[in-house]
Amino acid sequence: MKKPRLYLIKKPHPSGSDAHDPTTIQPHVSARLRHPRQSDPTRNIFTVNPDVDAPTLLTNASQNLAMLKVMSTDLTAKLEGRHRNVAVAMHRLAVLAEMLVNQALENIGSPGSRGKPTGH
Structure with a gap:
């Protein structure tokens, strides 16, 4: 069509x-x-301070992804058919991205941790 x-x-x-x-x-x-x-x-509305350390940036990214996960779960429950399939795919991408960011946090030693990267 x-x-x-x-x-x-x-x-x-x-x-x-x-x-x-x-x-x-x-x-x-x-x-x-x-x-x-x-x-x-739209690229000029938000900026990230270049002086912010990586663990803080990753922590904020993880929190944003967690919020996206919750919103996409709510949206998925309200949709049907192919629109629901798209929402499920978006949810899975958010989950995967959150897992990657959380692993990066663990690898560099997040704020509040003992500073020992977890090498796997």
Whole structure:
């Protein structure tokens, strides 16, 4: 099944020959594609202080992933069919990422631990 194309209509109600005039209808293109050299504004909303140590960053990442896990579990319970399958896949990716971050924390010795990395 083809995806519908989105068009930006400059005039609220094109009529007659104006309805198919290419100057009145333009394919919708994201701002990022129109201006690829311009910085992405969503990347500039949040920044991470480069002076924060790795264990603190990993602890925060682990907590964020845990929250994502809970939200994706709630979402999965409310969906059915292929949308549910997508939510389950997102949940599994969050679980895997949390496991990787937690293992990295263990390997470097998280704050509050005795500082002994657990080499496996």
